[in-house]
Amino acid sequence: xxPSNHEHTGLRRLNLPLPAQAALIHLMAWGGSLxxxxxxxxxxxxxxxxxxxxxxxxxxxxxxxxxxLPGWWLAINxxxxxxxxxxLQLELDPAWYLLALGALLLTQFGALxxxxxxxxxxxxxxxxxxxxxxxxxGLRLLDIGSGTGALLAYLARVxxxxxxxxxxxxxxxxxxxxxxxxxxxxxxxxDFRHLDLAHFDVVYAFLSPAPMARLWDKVRxxxxxxxxxxxxxxxxxxxxxxxxxxxxxxxxxxxxxxxLT
Ligand SMILES: C[S@@+](CC[C@H](N)C(=O)[O-])C[C@H]1O[C@@H](n2cnc3c(N)ncnc32)[C@H](O)[C@@H]1O
Numbered sequence: 001x002x003p004s005n006h007e008h009t010g011l012r013r014l015n016l017p018l019p020a021q022a023a024l025i026h027l028m029a030w031g032g033s034l035x036x037x038x039x040x041x042x043x044x045x046x047x048x049x050x051x052x053x054x055x056x057x058x059x060x061x062x063x064x065x066x067x068x069l070p071g072w073w074l075a076i077n078x079x080x081x082x083x084x085x086x087x088l089q090l091e092l093d094p095a096w097y098l099l100a101l102g103a104l105l106l107t108q109f110g111a112l113x114x115x116x117x118x119x120x121x122x123x124x125x126x127x128x129x130x131x132x133x134x135x136x137x138g139l140r141l142l143d144i145g146s147g148t149g150a151l152l153a154y155l156a157r158v159x160x161x162x163x164x165x166x167x168x169x170x171x172x173x174x175x176x177x178x179x180x181x182x183x184x185x186x187x188x189x190x191d192f193r194h195l196d197l198a199h200f201d202v203v204y205a206f207l208s209p210a211p212m213a214r215l216w217d218k219v220r221x222x223x224x225x226x227x228x229x230x231x232x233x234x235x236x237x238x239x240x241x242x243x244x245x246x247x248x249x250x251x252x253x254x255x256x257x258x259x260l261t
Pocket of ligand 1: 107109111116117120143144145146147148150151167168169170173190192205206207
């Protein structure tokens with residue numbers, strides 16, 4: 001699920017990044033749950049190890065709700081320690097954890113520094129994007145954070161006249177998109193923050209709220225007048241788009257369109 005635009009609430013006012021807020025919440029939840037277990041023992045109730053983890057999860061979830069963290073952090077904070085407890089009970093070979101970490105790094109590498117994980121543009125987003133693109137043949141379109149290349153593959157099918165490009169920082173996703181797209185699109189491995197946007201008539205982004213302000217500065221500096229910047233769902237703080245296309249998809253997303261002047 002894509003993160004929402006409403007991240008700046010609750011503990012956010014302390015100006016701490018979300019992972020630091022989550023760490024604080026877990027500390028408080030551990031304090032609370034251990035206190036409750038002591039009270040329970042005093043009252044002759046016994047609490048199992050897994051019961052303690054569930055209690056901690058419930059307190060962490062409740063604190064996340066009270067402090068206004070985004071919904072997906074609420075789920076993470078609720079499930080974090082109970083899931084660790086469950087995984088330990090499965091007694092899996094540690095190599096599986098190493099494998100899972102490797103797969104995560106290979107597919108979510110960009111999320112580590114730019115806080116943009118992988119999720120894909122919906123069918124409606126792809127269709128509407130193709131619909132709003134100018135009819136001009138040979139238009140150069142860049143998908144920044146091109147993921148598995150699904151969006152570019154779609155555009156290559158419905159608009160074979162476009163010159164398509166992508167850039168992706170997660171190694172496995174980049175490889176998948178290269179193999180998938182072949183000559184139909186040029187997909188670079190790297191960080192979009194270091195790519196010059198001046199070469200493109202249209203830049204499409206489906207990222208997260210985190211990079212939008214800086215990305216907008218880059219767009220303004222580099223993109224030529226008349227070119228289009230299109231963001232799926234994530235707005236630019238304080239800058240209204242020139243057009244909005246509502247998407248009837250699961251995320252209730254929107255295409256936000258700016259024409260550079
Ligand atoms: C939400 S996905 C969008 C995928 C695709 N554009 C689509 O719309 O279906 C965002 C992608 O951006 C990549 N990404 C994150 N930060 C990046 C960066 N700084 N440079 C390049 N890619 C990045 C992530 O690895 C992820 O694959």
